[in-house]
Amino acid sequence: MADEINNIRHDHSQDDVAFLEKELRHISGIIKQRGRQILNAYTITPPQFVALQxxxxxxxxxxxxxxxxxxxxxxxxxxxxxxxxxxxxxQRVRDEQDRRVVRIHLLKEGERIIEEVIDKRQQYLKDILDQFDQDEAANLAILLKKLHQEMKKN
Incomplete structure:
Protein backbone atom coordinates (compact mmCIF):
# COMPACT_ATOMS: atom_id res chain seq x y z
CA MET A 1 0.00 0.00 0.00
CA ALA A 2 2.77 2.46 0.92
CA ASP A 3 4.47 1.80 -2.44
CA GLU A 4 1.21 2.56 -4.23
CA ILE A 5 0.88 5.86 -2.37
CA ASN A 6 4.50 6.80 -3.18
CA ASN A 7 3.95 6.01 -6.86
CA ILE A 8 0.85 8.19 -7.21
CA ARG A 9 1.49 11.12 -9.50
CA HIS A 10 -0.42 14.25 -8.70
CA ASP A 11 -1.94 16.21 -11.51
CA HIS A 12 -0.79 19.80 -11.34
CA SER A 13 -2.48 22.44 -13.44
CA GLN A 14 -0.47 24.09 -16.19
CA ASP A 15 -1.08 27.44 -14.46
CA ASP A 16 0.44 26.12 -11.20
CA VAL A 17 3.46 24.73 -13.01
CA ALA A 18 3.91 27.95 -15.01
CA PHE A 19 3.70 30.00 -11.81
CA LEU A 20 6.30 27.86 -10.03
CA GLU A 21 8.66 27.89 -13.01
CA LYS A 22 8.42 31.67 -13.24
CA GLU A 23 8.98 32.19 -9.51
CA LEU A 24 12.00 29.85 -9.48
CA ARG A 25 13.43 31.59 -12.56
CA HIS A 26 13.02 35.00 -10.94
CA ILE A 27 14.52 33.80 -7.64
CA SER A 28 17.47 32.30 -9.52
CA GLY A 29 17.97 35.59 -11.38
CA ILE A 30 17.94 37.62 -8.16
CA ILE A 31 20.42 35.26 -6.50
CA LYS A 32 22.69 35.42 -9.56
CA GLN A 33 22.48 39.23 -9.66
CA ARG A 34 23.22 39.54 -5.93
CA GLY A 35 26.10 37.09 -6.29
CA ARG A 36 27.59 39.19 -9.07
CA GLN A 37 27.26 42.36 -6.98
CA ILE A 38 29.16 40.62 -4.18
CA LEU A 39 31.82 39.43 -6.67
CA ASN A 40 32.39 43.02 -7.83
CA ALA A 41 34.43 43.56 -4.65
CA TYR A 42 36.84 40.81 -5.75
CA THR A 43 39.26 40.33 -8.62
CA ILE A 44 37.55 37.19 -9.97
CA THR A 45 34.97 36.70 -12.69
CA PRO A 46 31.72 34.74 -12.27
CA PRO A 47 33.12 31.70 -14.17
CA GLN A 48 36.22 31.77 -11.94
CA PHE A 49 33.95 31.84 -8.90
CA VAL A 50 32.07 28.78 -10.17
CA ALA A 51 35.35 26.93 -10.76
CA LEU A 52 36.62 27.86 -7.29
CA GLN A 53 33.33 26.70 -5.78
CA GLN A 91 47.86 25.57 -8.97
CA ARG A 92 48.38 22.57 -11.21
CA VAL A 93 49.70 19.53 -9.35
CA ARG A 94 50.89 16.26 -10.90
CA ASP A 95 49.15 13.15 -9.55
CA GLU A 96 51.50 11.08 -7.38
CA GLN A 97 50.22 7.73 -8.75
CA ASP A 98 50.05 8.75 -12.41
CA ARG A 99 52.39 11.58 -13.42
CA ARG A 100 50.44 12.05 -16.68
CA VAL A 101 47.43 13.29 -14.67
CA VAL A 102 47.38 16.93 -13.61
CA ARG A 103 44.95 18.07 -10.93
CA ILE A 104 43.87 21.59 -10.11
CA HIS A 105 44.46 22.45 -6.46
CA LEU A 106 42.75 25.32 -4.64
CA LEU A 107 45.25 27.65 -2.94
CA LYS A 108 44.71 29.63 0.27
CA GLU A 109 43.77 32.86 -1.56
CA GLY A 110 41.17 31.05 -3.65
CA GLU A 111 39.78 29.40 -0.53
CA ARG A 112 39.67 32.75 1.30
CA ILE A 113 37.73 34.40 -1.53
CA ILE A 114 35.23 31.53 -1.76
CA GLU A 115 34.62 31.52 1.99
CA GLU A 116 34.11 35.30 2.08
CA VAL A 117 31.77 35.36 -0.92
CA ILE A 118 29.73 32.42 0.36
CA ASP A 119 29.49 34.06 3.80
CA LYS A 120 28.15 37.26 2.18
CA ARG A 121 25.68 35.29 0.05
CA GLN A 122 24.47 33.39 3.11
CA GLN A 123 24.10 36.64 5.06
CA TYR A 124 21.96 38.02 2.23
CA LEU A 125 19.75 34.91 2.37
CA LYS A 126 19.56 35.13 6.18
CA ASP A 127 18.38 38.73 5.91
CA ILE A 128 15.61 37.58 3.56
CA LEU A 129 14.69 34.58 5.71
CA ASP A 130 14.34 36.88 8.74
CA GLN A 131 11.00 37.83 7.13
CA PHE A 132 9.82 34.19 7.57
CA ASP A 133 8.69 32.60 10.81
CA GLN A 134 10.42 29.36 11.89
CA ASP A 135 7.72 27.08 10.48
CA GLU A 136 7.80 28.83 7.10
CA ALA A 137 11.60 28.60 6.93
CA ALA A 138 11.53 24.91 7.97
CA ASN A 139 8.84 24.09 5.39
CA LEU A 140 10.75 25.95 2.69
CA ALA A 141 13.90 23.95 3.52
CA ILE A 142 12.01 20.64 3.39
CA LEU A 143 10.32 21.47 0.09
CA LEU A 144 13.49 22.78 -1.56
CA LYS A 145 15.35 19.64 -0.50
CA LYS A 146 12.59 17.47 -1.96
CA LEU A 147 12.54 19.49 -5.20
CA HIS A 148 16.32 19.18 -5.50
CA GLN A 149 16.23 15.41 -4.87
CA GLU A 150 13.51 14.92 -7.50
CA MET A 151 15.42 17.02 -10.03
CA LYS A 152 18.60 14.99 -9.49
CA LYS A 153 16.67 11.82 -10.42
CA ASN A 154 15.86 13.11 -13.90
Missing amino acids: WLFELGDMTIGDLSNKMYLAFSTTTDLIDRMERSELV
Missing part, protein backbone atom coordinates in the same frame (compact mmCIF):
# COMPACT_ATOMS: atom_id res chain seq x y z
CA TRP A 54 33.63 23.26 -7.39
CA LEU A 55 37.22 22.92 -6.18
CA PHE A 56 36.21 24.09 -2.70
CA GLU A 57 33.32 21.59 -2.52
CA LEU A 58 34.90 18.56 -4.22
CA GLY A 59 38.65 19.04 -3.77
CA ASP A 60 41.34 18.66 -6.40
CA MET A 61 40.11 17.68 -9.85
CA THR A 62 41.38 17.45 -13.40
CA ILE A 63 40.61 20.11 -15.97
CA GLY A 64 38.41 17.55 -17.74
CA ASP A 65 36.38 16.92 -14.59
CA LEU A 66 36.05 20.65 -13.97
CA SER A 67 35.04 21.23 -17.62
CA ASN A 68 32.26 18.69 -17.23
CA LYS A 69 31.01 20.21 -13.98
CA MET A 70 30.95 23.69 -15.50
CA TYR A 71 29.59 22.61 -18.91
CA LEU A 72 32.52 24.35 -20.62
CA ALA A 73 34.85 23.26 -23.39
CA PHE A 74 38.17 21.84 -22.22
CA SER A 75 40.05 24.71 -23.92
CA THR A 76 37.85 27.32 -22.21
CA THR A 77 38.47 25.72 -18.82
CA THR A 78 42.22 25.58 -19.53
CA ASP A 79 42.23 29.34 -20.22
CA LEU A 80 40.22 29.91 -17.03
CA ILE A 81 42.72 27.86 -14.98
CA ASP A 82 45.66 29.70 -16.59
CA ARG A 83 44.26 33.05 -15.43
CA MET A 84 43.45 31.72 -11.96
CA GLU A 85 46.93 30.24 -11.64
CA ARG A 86 48.49 33.63 -12.53
CA SER A 87 46.34 35.19 -9.78
CA GLU A 88 47.60 32.51 -7.35
CA LEU A 89 44.10 31.17 -6.69
CA VAL A 90 44.89 27.63 -7.89
Whole structure:
Protein backbone atom coordinates (compact mmCIF):
# COMPACT_ATOMS: atom_id res chain seq x y z
CA MET A 1 0.00 0.00 0.00
CA ALA A 2 2.77 2.46 0.92
CA ASP A 3 4.47 1.80 -2.44
CA GLU A 4 1.21 2.56 -4.23
CA ILE A 5 0.88 5.86 -2.37
CA ASN A 6 4.50 6.80 -3.18
CA ASN A 7 3.95 6.01 -6.86
CA ILE A 8 0.85 8.19 -7.21
CA ARG A 9 1.49 11.12 -9.50
CA HIS A 10 -0.42 14.25 -8.70
CA ASP A 11 -1.94 16.21 -11.51
CA HIS A 12 -0.79 19.80 -11.34
CA SER A 13 -2.48 22.44 -13.44
CA GLN A 14 -0.47 24.09 -16.19
CA ASP A 15 -1.08 27.44 -14.46
CA ASP A 16 0.44 26.12 -11.20
CA VAL A 17 3.46 24.73 -13.01
CA ALA A 18 3.91 27.95 -15.01
CA PHE A 19 3.70 30.00 -11.81
CA LEU A 20 6.30 27.86 -10.03
CA GLU A 21 8.66 27.89 -13.01
CA LYS A 22 8.42 31.67 -13.24
CA GLU A 23 8.98 32.19 -9.51
CA LEU A 24 12.00 29.85 -9.48
CA ARG A 25 13.43 31.59 -12.56
CA HIS A 26 13.02 35.00 -10.94
CA ILE A 27 14.52 33.80 -7.64
CA SER A 28 17.47 32.30 -9.52
CA GLY A 29 17.97 35.59 -11.38
CA ILE A 30 17.94 37.62 -8.16
CA ILE A 31 20.42 35.26 -6.50
CA LYS A 32 22.69 35.42 -9.56
CA GLN A 33 22.48 39.23 -9.66
CA ARG A 34 23.22 39.54 -5.93
CA GLY A 35 26.10 37.09 -6.29
CA ARG A 36 27.59 39.19 -9.07
CA GLN A 37 27.26 42.36 -6.98
CA ILE A 38 29.16 40.62 -4.18
CA LEU A 39 31.82 39.43 -6.67
CA ASN A 40 32.39 43.02 -7.83
CA ALA A 41 34.43 43.56 -4.65
CA TYR A 42 36.84 40.81 -5.75
CA THR A 43 39.26 40.33 -8.62
CA ILE A 44 37.55 37.19 -9.97
CA THR A 45 34.97 36.70 -12.69
CA PRO A 46 31.72 34.74 -12.27
CA PRO A 47 33.12 31.70 -14.17
CA GLN A 48 36.22 31.77 -11.94
CA PHE A 49 33.95 31.84 -8.90
CA VAL A 50 32.07 28.78 -10.17
CA ALA A 51 35.35 26.93 -10.76
CA LEU A 52 36.62 27.86 -7.29
CA GLN A 53 33.33 26.70 -5.78
CA TRP A 54 33.63 23.26 -7.39
CA LEU A 55 37.22 22.92 -6.18
CA PHE A 56 36.21 24.09 -2.70
CA GLU A 57 33.32 21.59 -2.52
CA LEU A 58 34.90 18.56 -4.22
CA GLY A 59 38.65 19.04 -3.77
CA ASP A 60 41.34 18.66 -6.40
CA MET A 61 40.11 17.68 -9.85
CA THR A 62 41.38 17.45 -13.40
CA ILE A 63 40.61 20.11 -15.97
CA GLY A 64 38.41 17.55 -17.74
CA ASP A 65 36.38 16.92 -14.59
CA LEU A 66 36.05 20.65 -13.97
CA SER A 67 35.04 21.23 -17.62
CA ASN A 68 32.26 18.69 -17.23
CA LYS A 69 31.01 20.21 -13.98
CA MET A 70 30.95 23.69 -15.50
CA TYR A 71 29.59 22.61 -18.91
CA LEU A 72 32.52 24.35 -20.62
CA ALA A 73 34.85 23.26 -23.39
CA PHE A 74 38.17 21.84 -22.22
CA SER A 75 40.05 24.71 -23.92
CA THR A 76 37.85 27.32 -22.21
CA THR A 77 38.47 25.72 -18.82
CA THR A 78 42.22 25.58 -19.53
CA ASP A 79 42.23 29.34 -20.22
CA LEU A 80 40.22 29.91 -17.03
CA ILE A 81 42.72 27.86 -14.98
CA ASP A 82 45.66 29.70 -16.59
CA ARG A 83 44.26 33.05 -15.43
CA MET A 84 43.45 31.72 -11.96
CA GLU A 85 46.93 30.24 -11.64
CA ARG A 86 48.49 33.63 -12.53
CA SER A 87 46.34 35.19 -9.78
CA GLU A 88 47.60 32.51 -7.35
CA LEU A 89 44.10 31.17 -6.69
CA VAL A 90 44.89 27.63 -7.89
CA GLN A 91 47.86 25.57 -8.97
CA ARG A 92 48.38 22.57 -11.21
CA VAL A 93 49.70 19.53 -9.35
CA ARG A 94 50.89 16.26 -10.90
CA ASP A 95 49.15 13.15 -9.55
CA GLU A 96 51.50 11.08 -7.38
CA GLN A 97 50.22 7.73 -8.75
CA ASP A 98 50.05 8.75 -12.41
CA ARG A 99 52.39 11.58 -13.42
CA ARG A 100 50.44 12.05 -16.68
CA VAL A 101 47.43 13.29 -14.67
CA VAL A 102 47.38 16.93 -13.61
CA ARG A 103 44.95 18.07 -10.93
CA ILE A 104 43.87 21.59 -10.11
CA HIS A 105 44.46 22.45 -6.46
CA LEU A 106 42.75 25.32 -4.64
CA LEU A 107 45.25 27.65 -2.94
CA LYS A 108 44.71 29.63 0.27
CA GLU A 109 43.77 32.86 -1.56
CA GLY A 110 41.17 31.05 -3.65
CA GLU A 111 39.78 29.40 -0.53
CA ARG A 112 39.67 32.75 1.30
CA ILE A 113 37.73 34.40 -1.53
CA ILE A 114 35.23 31.53 -1.76
CA GLU A 115 34.62 31.52 1.99
CA GLU A 116 34.11 35.30 2.08
CA VAL A 117 31.77 35.36 -0.92
CA ILE A 118 29.73 32.42 0.36
CA ASP A 119 29.49 34.06 3.80
CA LYS A 120 28.15 37.26 2.18
CA ARG A 121 25.68 35.29 0.05
CA GLN A 122 24.47 33.39 3.11
CA GLN A 123 24.10 36.64 5.06
CA TYR A 124 21.96 38.02 2.23
CA LEU A 125 19.75 34.91 2.37
CA LYS A 126 19.56 35.13 6.18
CA ASP A 127 18.38 38.73 5.91
CA ILE A 128 15.61 37.58 3.56
CA LEU A 129 14.69 34.58 5.71
CA ASP A 130 14.34 36.88 8.74
CA GLN A 131 11.00 37.83 7.13
CA PHE A 132 9.82 34.19 7.57
CA ASP A 133 8.69 32.60 10.81
CA GLN A 134 10.42 29.36 11.89
CA ASP A 135 7.72 27.08 10.48
CA GLU A 136 7.80 28.83 7.10
CA ALA A 137 11.60 28.60 6.93
CA ALA A 138 11.53 24.91 7.97
CA ASN A 139 8.84 24.09 5.39
CA LEU A 140 10.75 25.95 2.69
CA ALA A 141 13.90 23.95 3.52
CA ILE A 142 12.01 20.64 3.39
CA LEU A 143 10.32 21.47 0.09
CA LEU A 144 13.49 22.78 -1.56
CA LYS A 145 15.35 19.64 -0.50
CA LYS A 146 12.59 17.47 -1.96
CA LEU A 147 12.54 19.49 -5.20
CA HIS A 148 16.32 19.18 -5.50
CA GLN A 149 16.23 15.41 -4.87
CA GLU A 150 13.51 14.92 -7.50
CA MET A 151 15.42 17.02 -10.03
CA LYS A 152 18.60 14.99 -9.49
CA LYS A 153 16.67 11.82 -10.42
CA ASN A 154 15.86 13.11 -13.90
